[in-house]
Amino acid sequence: MQRRAFLHILSVAVAGAGMLCAQALAADAFPGKPVRILVGFSPGGSNDIVARLIAPKLAEGLGQQVMVENRPGAGGNIAVSALLSAPADGHTLLMCTTGTLSIQPHLVKSMPFDPEKDLVAVTQIIDAPYMLMVNARLPVSTVQELVAYARNRPGELNFASSGAGTGSHLAGEMLKSRTGIDIVHIAYKGTGQAMADVLEGAVSMIFDQPVSSMQYARAGKLRALAVAGPKRLAAFPEVPTVMEAGIAEFEPVTWSGICAARNTPPAAIERIQREIAKVLAMPGIARRLVQDGLEPVGSTPARFHDFLVANKRTWGKVIESTDLKPE
Known part of the structure; x- marks a missing residue:
């Protein structure tokens, strides 16, 4: 009996060592080919810009080419479908967003x-x-002036978004519900297309992340009225928050991250996270993100998972405060 027990313990130990060796080999083997990052929106938006910012440095860390592919449409769901159609081996990744995972x-x-x-x-x-950005020709300089202007012209002003059900769409709906103004939503397949019409004046305003819009504000083509967050941005201290304009609890802060398909090997996920965290900690990358009004994170898979659960619940409460209904 003692010999049999010893052999059982030995076999378990050998099996465990084998699993550890297999995981180590998998970590060493990944990546074995170029890596793709799928972006569910058209070029020119914040997700596309951030993905292309980190891709070259990530490629250096992984020792493989990292390509960014735009798969716009359906609020990011086309990119998700492309991810789920690819082998779950870590070589195809998704630039996941607030709209796709927390709002839709x-x-x-x-x-x-x-x-x-x-x-x-x-x-x-x-x-x-x-x-909150408005076309520079719109005769308003503050949120209060915008609200007053819109109230005198119900249904005449419109706001663009990067797609129905995205964070930029919800931010506009929040503005409507919190102020009682009547403005019309126009959905696009990405920020780049939406921004083009805001710049031309075909659309009055947009809630956009600074990384893809502040260049136009600095050039005088857009006017930045407010930050839709809990505090002013260090990069743009002169721009007040929406709450400073008297609209309470207006904090539709969004995020971007990397997701993989189910059954992706844990070793690959850990390697990707580790290399991205290194990229985000690089002084040049971190400085560029902060200058663009973004905050680098680089969280672990477990911490990001917990964040996603909480963020989905937060946006559910936001949606309850608007007139939007599931379709």
Whole structure:
């Protein structure tokens, strides 16, 4: 009996050592080919800009080419479908966003995927507050002036978003519900397309992340009225918050991160997270993100997962405060 027990313990130890060796080999083997980061929106938006900012340095860390592919449409769901159609080996990743994972589950009755079952959290890249931008020809300089102007012209002003059910859409709906103004939502397939029409004046305003819009404000083509977050941004201290304008509890802060498909090997996920965290800690990258009004994060998979659960609940409460209903 003692010999049999010893052999059992020995076999368990050998099996455990084998698993550890296999995991080590998997970590060493990944990546074995170029890595793709899928962005669910058209070029020129904040997610696209951030993905392309980190891709070259991530490629150096991984020792493989890192390509950014835009798969715009359906509020990011087309990119999710492309991710889930690819092998779950870590070589195809998703630039996951607030709209796709935290907002749409509350607004779409029949989601084409289950965020909690089909995706795996890898790391949060940034926190990204929105700024309320208006076309420079619109005769308003503050949020209070915008609200008064819109009240005198019900249904005449419109606001752009990077897609129905995205954070920029919800921020506009929050402004409507909190102030009682009547402005019309126009959805695009990404920030780049939306911004083009705001710049031309075909659309009056947009809630956008500074990284993709402040260049136009500095050039005098847009006017930054307020930060839709809990505090002013260090990069733009002169721009007040929406709450400073008297609109209480207006904090639709968004985020971007990296997700992988279910069943992606843990060793690959850990390697990707580790390399992205290194990139975000590089002084040049961190400085660029902060200058663009973004906050680098680089969280662990476990911490990002917990954040996603809480953030989905937060946005559910935001949606309850608007007139939006699931469709």
